[in-house]
Amino acid sequence: MSASRTYLDHNASAPLRPAARDAIVAALDVFGNASSVHGEGRRARAIVDEAREAVAQLVNARPAEVVFTSGATEANVWALSQGWDRIALAGVEHDSVRAPAAQVAASRNLPVVALPVAQDGSVDVASAGHGDGLLVALQMANNETGIIQDVARAGLWATEHGARIHCDAVQAPGRIPIDFPTLGATTLSLSAHKMGGPKGIGALVVSGNTPLAPLLAGGGQEMRRRAGTENVAAIAGFGAAARAALDDLKAAQRVAALRDRLEAEVLRMTPQAVVVGAGARRLPNTSSIAVAGVSAETLVIKFDLMGVAVSAGSACSSGKVGESTVLAAMGLAPDLARGAIRISIGPETTDDDIGALISAWRKIHGGASLAA
Numbered sequence: 387m388s389a390s391r392t393y394l395d396h397n398a399s400a401p402l403r404p405a406a407r408d409a410i411v412a413a414l415d416v417f418g419n420a421s422s423v424h425g426e427g428r429r430a431r432a433i434v435d436e437a438r439e440a441v442a443q444l445v446n447a448r449p450a451e452v453v454f455t456s457g458a459t460e461a462n463v464w465a466l467s468q469g470w471d472r473i474a475l476a477g478v479e480h481d482s483v484r485a486p487a488a489q490v491a492a493s494r495n496l497p498v499v500a501l502p503v504a505q506d507g508s509v510d511v512a513s514a515g516h517g518d519g520l521l522v523a524l525q526m527a528n529n530e531t532g533i534i535q536d537v538a539r540a541g542l543w544a545t546e547h548g549a550r551i552h553c554d555a556v557q558a559p560g561r562i563p564i565d566f567p568t569l570g571a572t573t574l575s576l577s578a579h580k581m582g583g584p585k586g587i588g589a590l591v592v593s594g595n596t597p598l599a600p601l602l603a604g605g606g607q608e609m610r611r612r613a614g615t616e617n618v619a620a621i622a623g624f625g626a627a628a629r630a631a632l633d634d635l636k637a638a639q640r641v642a643a644l645r646d647r648l649e650a651e652v653l654r655m656t657p658q659a660v661v662v663g664a665g666a667r668r669l670p671n672t673s674s675i676a677v678a679g680v681s682a683e684t685l686v687i688k689f690d691l692m693g694v695a696v697s698a699g700s701a702c703s704s705g706k707v708g709e710s711t712v713l714a715a716m717g718l719a720p721d722l723a724r725g726a727i728r729i730s731i732g733p734e735t736t737d738d739d740i741g742a743l744i745s746a747w748r749k750i751h752g753g754a755s756l757a758a
Contacts, residue, residue: 392694392742396580397529397557397672397730403582403630406623410584413622420616421607430618437625441589444559444628445574447566453590453608454621458482458556461575461590462523464601464612465552466490471519474499474549476509477715478533483523483554484711503715506666507533511540516547526555526574527562530699530712530728532672533663534562541570556580560634560733561641561669572596578620581634582732583627587620634733642670644731644740649673651744656751660722662713671735676718676726677751685727685750692746697728 393401413433418426420434435449442449455461459482466473466486473487473496491498502510507528514522522544527534537553544551551571558564559581566574574591578584592598592611604613649661652675662674682698689696699710713723729743 390693392739394729394731395695395697396732398697399579400582400732403627405630406583406626409622409626410619413619433618433622434616437621440625440628445564445566447591451591453611455588455590457588458575458577461588464590465573470521472497473521474501474514475523476501476503478503478528478712479523479525505717507663507716509535518548520549522549523552526553527557527669529557531663531674532669534667537569560631561671578624578627581627581631584620584623587624637733638670645673648740652747655748671731673729674726676722678722680725682725682727688750689746694743694746
């Protein structure tokens with residue numbers, strides 16, 4: 387990434403794309419309210435409409451199905467807070483799905499069905515049961531391991547059993563194709579900053595005319611689904627990032643080759659290391675590597691001091707010391723899970739960046755004890 391720093395934590399947040407920055411700056415000069423009918427308002431509305439079209443194209447949805455939110459967390463909370471009778475999800479889901487599911491269930495005295503997770507990270511949705519009023523939350527790809535779920539297959543099951551699917555697709559754009567109509571999901575959440583857009587903007591994609599009670603009541607913005615004056619500049623950046631993310635799919639093979647190189651080198655240097663989900667279908671950019679008897683937090687600090695940014699699981703759990711709920715759900719031994727770090731690369735990652743990671747790994751594992 388630079389002579390002094392190597393950024394390999396794209397799953398936490400991707401660097402802001404130049405195209406997104408340019409779109410944001412240009413939109414800041416458009417001061418009209420997108421709900422106003424005069425010329426200034428129409429200019430703002432045009433920016434919002436163009437961005438909505440770009441985000442819709444990213445997931446092959448219709449523009450009318452895209453509702454802008456403050457981020458994927460709001461989108462997940464919104465989808466989960468509808469009038470469900472039961473909610474089913476697995477321990478590999480992101481905190482922004484698990485926490486609101488628990489909150490909704492507690493407030494309404496609803497059951498939460500814990501879906502089993504196989505050692506390869508795959509989720510068994512069939513154990514959720516069936517019937518109207520059942521929502522199954524199923525991520526498209528895991529933020530820690532990169533393991534991809536078969537959402538389309540789950541969607542077929544949901545159709546046959548009268549259930550609904552909410553899909554957290556935050557980690558997928560630009561890494562794997564997303565075809566919303568074939569997923570069979572009722573709702574799908576996205577976040578701009580995971581694909582090189584600005585922070586604080588996301589979207590909930592809502593299938594067809596699915597009725598959703600607004601999470602935020604007020605004015606008639608976002609097709610009367612989400613009140614509040616639109617953040618035009620952030621939306622513009624989101625649209626630019628969405629357009630660029632579609633082009634990133636062309637680089638997926640090159641990105642996967644970089645990931646495979648780093649994993650092969652790490653395993654050569656440290657044969658006892660484990661690549662989590664190595665046999666499963668994974669995002670091309672994500673690698674979770676665990677070494678028993680070491681501290682992931684210590685590893686992350688050591689890498690950082692050497693100019694390499696990696697993470698110990700989800701950035702949203704930063705500051706929390708403990709076993710990953712994702713790895714625990716997969717049945718990884720606690721001693722191994724405590725030593726797992728996540729390396730997530732991007733379309734601009736170079737061979738030199740991977741070389742820097744490999745060099746740092748060699749120095750760290752050849753040095754002092756990393757025991758917790």
